[in-house]
Amino acid sequence: MPSYFIGRFFYIQSNLNTQTIIMQSFRSELENIENPVVQQDIIDLAEKIQLHKDGKIDDDKFRSLRLARGVYGQRQPGVQMIRIKLPFGRLSARQLVRIADLAEEFGSGNLHATTRQDIQLHYVSLDRSPELWAKLEQDDITLREACGNTVRNITASAYAGVDPAEPFDVAPYAEEMFKYFLRNPICQEMGRKFKIAFSSSEEDSALSFIHDLGFIPKVKTVEGEVVRGFKVLLGGGLGAQPSMAEPIFDFLEEDRLIPFSEAIIRVFDRWGERNRRMKARFKFLLKDLGVEEILRLAAEEEQALPNKSYAIPYADFQQASIPEEIYPEVVASELEEKFALWKEVNVNPQKQEGFFSVAIKLPNGDLKSDRARAFAAVAQKFAQDDFRVTINQGYILRFVNEENLPALFNALDALNLAEPGFDSLADITACPGTDSCNLAISNSTNIATVLENVVINEYPEYVKNHAMNIKISGCPNACGQHTIASIGIHGSSLRNKENKKTLPALQLLLGGGIGKDGVGYLGEKVIKIPSKRGPEALRMLLNDYETHAEDGEYYYAYFLRQGKDYFFNLLKPLANLTTLIPDDYLDWGYTTEYKVETEVGECAGVIVDLVATLFFEVEEKIGLSEAAVADGRYADGIYHAYAALVNAAKALLIAKEVKASNQVKVIQAFDKEYVQTGDVSVAGGSFEEFVLRINKQDPTAAFAQQYLAEAKAFTETLKEFQKKQEVV
Structure with missing residues (x-):
């Protein structure tokens, strides 16, 4: 490590009252990082933490600084959530073990997978966050711009590279986009966050239609040669005011991908709202100016771009090795039925003949450190050392030899990681909610577990249903993507006028999702009910669907056919507050009476006008x-x-x-x-x-x-x- 950085860092440390053996060990962690830019970034975070403690940086500015470095305040005072940025969810076994070890050393020992293919660690001391970051970087894992008013993690279809429907692998493009905008000055302090996604095909499995920029791969033939490019969607977003992205190009050549994206981000940085946080997303700027004006402003930025054309090193994309050994095993007779169901719903053939991708269903996206290490060993043994975190909070193993599926099932089942139902109605997506988030109004994770059990135990046929889903957020901001679910739920509250007491509630949205043609649909708000009546609401909705839906009818189509009022009247009895019982005043997983406890959220940095x-x-x-x-x-x-x-x-x-x-x-x-x-x-x-x-x-x-x-x-x-x- 250059002596300038070490000297500066330990000059800072010599002025701290908290210099300890931990800080001395931190020096060795910094020395093990080869990139001086990364070293400087970590040192800057340590410096800014101390300046904030000394009262030389105010709270709001400090919040913006640490958020851009993946450090996010929790509901619990004195601890942080650390968000690890994994471009398109890509992980190696070694990286997963590194994260698992550090989750134990610095946090609660839990790895939480997110809907943006990140991993979050909770209950981390702010003072130790630079050391944690330094240790992550030794395995090429970053926190930079995982939060804040930045270009967030670049997401992509978890099956990219193995999807039989894809025209080509989008992962190299997602990776290059991630590298290009990381620490790029044009996107460090925007008015709000900016999100980008790559889907592997027109099925739009990465949900490009809800992103600020969405890309879907396409090919065309020019003078006898196949040319790669992308369909481009612009201005999507969820939150309290969701918006569908608009298609603006049917085919953008691959070398224009990064220049065009940079031009759009420059326009957002210059013209985007910075005072009214709720109006600061790109979708509002697009609505205010219109597509034609946005594209005109983007064209004005062309001359200033460092790259008018940017070739993606597609052929240089690093491919991990694939295990060749065969492990001849059989499944125990008592597990044969489960194995058959697992193969049917969690295992998919790849475009590479003889290989399969295997999906891991994780309730609430949570994986404890010890199980994560064991899972990494299993993954490395049976699959390519390149697995993906998914947008529905699970994992995908790739390049599993068909002959190894029984052995892999046995190994995963021993870790309780072979539960059937990945990406089905029995695989509920849920943000952390009131477990840790300041914005959450009511619980997400416990109600998700309860509803999953309703599906598995009472409606087992839906474990095979990939056309319906349930998504839950702790508040209207839609981190759990409830707006695009067949059955969407966000945390809320209700007030009983008779006794003036507040109770936890669920706002139900219906009819969201992706259609057969890859077109997205936003759910509509239907009714708000007490939280403890959520299971009964689910039963009523499923019973109604089974009774009245046409064969093969997607839930969004059924909702549109029946209409919002039909479902409001169906669920209206559950909204009756005259029949409340004492348990209704307790949120799921809590034993004390509910009260609303929200603070200023940290989904983006606050602009400080000092x-x-x-x-x-x-x-x-x-x-x-x-x-x-x-x-x-x-x-x-x-x-x-x-x-x-x-x-x-x-x-x-x-x-x-x-x-x-x-x-x-x-x-x-x-x-x-x-x-x-x-x-x-x-x-x-x-x-x-x-x-x-x-x-x-x-x-x-x-x-x-x-x-x-x-x-x-x-x-x-x-x-x-x-x-x-x-x-x-």
Whole structure:
């Protein structure tokens, strides 16, 4: 590790009251990381934690800083959730063991799989999070931009590369997209998060229709050659106001994939809402400006892009080895029925002849450390050392030889990981809810377990049903993706007017999902009922479907045929609060009476409008710009300098109590409040023209050096101007 980083880090540590043997061991962990950029990132997190403790960084700004590094506050005080970013859910056995070991050492010993193919660790001390990160990076596992106002984890179909329906493997594209935007200056401090997904076919198994950018692979023949490209969808999202993505290109050539995505993200960074958090997602910007204007603004960014064309190294995608040994085993007679069902619903043939993919159903996406280590050993023995976390919180093993299926089943069953029903009605997706999240209103995980048991024990035929699903979120924000479920549920509350007491409730949505043609459907809110009546609601819905649905009719189609009012009247008796019993005032898994306990959520960083903080950021961004230009990363250097100019302008606007909702309005307001009044002079006469040269020039060395020098001088001028104003 370079001596500069070590020296700086231990200068910081020498000033801490908490320097311990743990911190000394942390030094060796840093030295084992080869990438100096990663080392610096971890050191910065440790430094910022101490600056926050010392009162030199306020709570809101610190929240934004740590979220961009995967550190998320829990409902429980004093501990954090650490989100591990796994591009398209890809894991090796070694990485899974590393995560399992660290879950025990630093957290609760549980690995929680998420709907974005991440893994979360809970109950981690904030002080120890840099050390945890350092140990993860030794196996090439990052936390960077797993949370916050960033490009979140790039997701993709878990069967990418083995899907018989795919025109080609999308994993190399997802991987390159992940690498390209990681630590990219254009997406570090946007108004909100930005999500990207790659589906392997028109079936849209990665749910591209709910993403800010969604890609579906396509091929066409040009002059006798097969050309790869993508259907592009733009502006989808869930949350309290869900929106379907709009198809904008039927075929975008593969070398345009990253340039186009960067242009869109640049537009979002500059034009996206930054004051009203609930309106800050890209879907709202798309609605406000329209598709044509968004594409026009994206075209304006073309000249500033460092890559007008970007070739994806498709042939260089690293493939893990596949075990060749055959393990001739038989399944015990008492397990033959379970084995047959497991093969029917959890095992799928690959496009590679003789090989199968095997799905692992995980209740609530949870896997304890000891079982995770044993699972890693089984996976490495029977499958390719490249398995995937799925968007429904399970795992997929790939390249299992057909002859090894009985032996694999035996090994998985011994770990209680061979339960049939993956991605069926009996495989409920659920966010952590009130177990750990500040935003959750009522429980998600315990009610998910109860409803799964209803399906398995009372409606076993639905264990085979992959066309229906149940998804649960602890609040309307839809981390559990309830908006696109056949039966969607989000946590809520009800108030009994007679005794003025509050009880936990479930808001039911029906009719979401993906149709036979890959088209997505959003569920509709139908009714809110007490939580403890959830099992009875499920029974009523399934009994009704069995009685009145036509043969082969998907649930979304049945819902549309019957209509919302039909289902409201069906479930209305469950909403009657005159028949409440004492148990209704207890949430699932709790023994004390329910009360609503929510705080400010951390799904995205909060923008902090403090003059001193903004000027501190200006200095940091100028420093980053200087480093990037010196390193030959001219586009990055230009963008850092641009961000410094915007922050400096925003600081002076705040001093006048002028609020601007996006970067463009900051620039325009600064012209009006300072330039046009003669308080500040700008070369060329307009701050807007001065700043937005960024998208009217090629990112050459000469322009980067000039823009940086002028940004540095101008921000210093603004800083001195503000100091004089403070004295006055």
